[in-house]
Amino acid sequence: MQKFVITGGHPLSGEVRIAGAKNAVLKMMAAAVLTDDRCTLRNVPKISDVAIMREVMTDIGFDVRRVNGDALELQAHDVAWPFVPLEAALKMRASFILLGPMLTRFGRVILPNPGGDRIGRRPVNFHVAAMEAMGATIVYRNGYYFASAPTRGLRGAHIEFPIVTVMGTENAMLAATLAQGTTVIDNAAREPEVDDLIAMLDAMGARIERTAERRIEVEGVASLRGADHRVLGDRLEAETFAIAAAITRGEVTLTGIKPQHLASFLEVCDRMGVAHEADAAASTLRILPSHGALRAVDVQTDPYPGFATDFQAPLSVLLTQATGVSTVHETIFEDRMDHARELVKMGASIELVDERRARITGPTPLHGAEVGIADLRAGATLILAALAATGTSVISGIEHVDRGYEQIEAKLVALGAQINRIEA
Numbered sequence: 436m437q438k439f440v441i442t443g444g445h446p447l448s449g450e451v452r453i454a455g456a457k458n459a460v461l462k463m464m465a466a467a468v469l470t471d472d473r474c475t476l477r478n479v480p481k482i483s484d485v486a487i488m489r490e491v492m493t494d495i496g497f498d499v500r501r502v503n504g505d506a507l508e509l510q511a512h513d514v515a516w517p518f519v520p521l522e523a524a525l526k527m528r529a530s531f532i533l534l535g536p537m538l539t540r541f542g543r544v545i546l547p548n549p550g551g552d553r554i555g556r557r558p559v560n561f562h563v564a565a566m567e568a569m570g571a572t573i574v575y576r577n578g579y580y581f582a583s584a585p586t587r588g589l590r591g592a593h594i595e596f597p598i599v600t601v602m603g604t605e606n607a608m609l610a611a612t613l614a615q616g617t618t619v620i621d622n623a624a625r626e627p628e629v630d631d632l633i634a635m636l637d638a639m640g641a642r643i644e645r646t647a648e649r650r651i652e653v654e655g656v657a658s659l660r661g662a663d664h665r666v667l668g669d670r671l672e673a674e675t676f677a678i679a680a681a682i683t684r685g686e687v688t689l690t691g692i693k694p695q696h697l698a699s700f701l702e703v704c705d706r707m708g709v710a711h712e713a714d715a716a717a718s719t720l721r722i723l724p725s726h727g728a729l730r731a732v733d734v735q736t737d738p739y740p741g742f743a744t745d746f747q748a749p750l751s752v753l754l755t756q757a758t759g760v761s762t763v764h765e766t767i768f769e770d771r772m773d774h775a776r777e778l779v780k781m782g783a784s785i786e787l788v789d790e791r792r793a794r795i796t797g798p799t800p801l802h803g804a805e806v807g808i809a810d811l812r813a814g815a816t817l818i819l820a821a822l823a824a825t826g827t828s829v830i831s832g833i834e835h836v837d838r839g840y841e842q843i844e845a846k847l848v849a850l851g852a853q854i855n856r857i858e859a
C-alpha cells in the first residue's frame with residue numbers, strides 16, 4: 436500500500452500542463468472497437484484507468500500500443516472472445532462502455548455487472564434499456580450481462596433517458612453508429628467529453644450530430660474507418676489544480692485546458708472571490724492570489740453545464756476556508772460525502788444535513804492528520820486539504836488517485852508543494 440506524505444503551508448506557483456481527459460479517453464478506446472482500421476489517440480493521460488482499459492481490450496483481442504509518450508494506437512486483432520473480465524469491471528466501472536460498441540460490431544458481448552463504487556449504487560438499467568430499444572436481447576445471470584443483437588444487427592430507435600446519464604448516452608451513441616436506420620437520443624448528456632467522442636466518431640465516418648441541447652441523432656452506416664484524434668484536456672484535473680492554487684494563496688497557470696469547460700466552476704470562483712484569468716484562445720487558466728477573505732457560497736451539483744458532481748468534493752476544501760456558512764447539495768449520486776468525515780479530522784467544520792447535503796462553516800484552520808479514502812475525487816480532496824493544512828498529513832488509498840490523475844505528486848512538487856509517495 437502506498438501513501439502520500441504532505442507538509443502543507445506552501446503557496447503553489449508556476450505552470451502545470453493538464454493531461455487528456457480520463458472520462459473521454461476511456462470511451463474513445465472503446466470506440467476503436469467499431470472499426471478494423473487502426474485508431475490513434477493523442478494526449479492520452481498516463482493513468483491507471485487507461486492501463487486497465489488497455490488490458491481489457493488486449494484480453495478481447497485488440498492490439499493496444501502506447502507510442503511516443505502520449506499516444507495510443509489501437510487495432511482489432513482477432514477478437515476471439517467478446518467477454519469483459521470480471522476483475523476489470525470491478526476495478527473500473529467504465530469498462531461497461533464496451534457494451535454498445537461490442538454489441539453493434541460483433542453482435543454479442545458478455546460483461547460483468549459493474550455495480551457501484553463508493554459513490555452510490557450506480558445501476559446500468561438505462562444502458563440495458565437503450566440496447567433493448569435497439570433490438571438487443573440482454574439476459575442478466577450470476578452477475579453477468581449476456582447481450583446479443585438480432586442477426587441483422589441493431590436497429591435505430593428513439594431513446595429518451597429518464598435522467599441524464601453520461602455513459603448511458605455514450606453507450607447508445609456508440610451502438611447507434613452501426614445500427615440500421617436512425618437513432619434519436621433525447622435527454623442526452625452534454626458533458627464536453629461526450630462532444631469530444633462525437634468529434635472522434637465523426638472523423639471515423641459516423642453520421643452523428645447533436646441537433647439540440649439534449650438531442651443527439653445518429654444515422655447508422657455499414658462500417659467505420661480509423662481516426663487520429665487528440666483527447667481534450669481534463670476539466671476535473673484542472674479544477675483540482677485550480678483549487679490547489681487558490682487554497683494555498685498561490686499563483687498557477689494551467690495549460691492545455693479549455694476554460695469554457697470550467698464555466699460552472701469559475702462562476703463559483705467569482706461568487707467566492709477567487710481571482711482568475713481565462714484565455715480561451717491559448718487554452719489556459721490562471722489562478723491569482725486572492726486579496727481578502729473568500730466568501731461562503733451555496734452550491735448544487737447538476738449535469739453539465741451545471742456544477743459537476745466531480746467538482747463537489749474538491750470544492751468543499753476551499754469552502755472550509757471561506758468566511759461564513761456554505762451549503763453543498765449533491766443531486767447526482769446518493770453517497771458522495773465521505774470526504775467530509777476526513778476533512779473534519781483535519782479541523783474542518785462540516786455538518787452533514789443528510790447523505791446529499793453538507794453545511795460548511797469557515798474559515799477554519801486545517802491541520803495535518805492521517806486520512807484515507809476509497810474514491811478518486813475524494814482522494815484528490817484530501818491532497819488539497821493537506822496542501823492547505825499546517826503540519827504534515829499522511830494519506831492512504833492513493834491508488835484511487837492514480838486512477839485519474841497523471842503523476843500528481845510530480846506536478847505538485849514542480850509547483851512548490853512538499854509531497855512524496857512512500858511504501859507503507
Ligand code: EPZ
Binds near residue numbers: 812
Ligand atoms: C460518468 O459516470 C463519469 N464517469 C463520472 O465520473 C461522473 O461523476 C458522472 O458521469 C456524472 O454524471 C465516466 O465518465 C467514466 P451517470 P456515469 O450515468 O456515466 C444514475 C469520476 O470520478 N444511473 O451520468 O456512470 C446514476 O446512479 C467519475 O471520473 C442510473 O440510475 O454516471 C447516477 O445517479 C465518478 N441508471 C446518475 O444516473 C443507469 O443506467 C448519473 O450517472 C445509469 C446511471
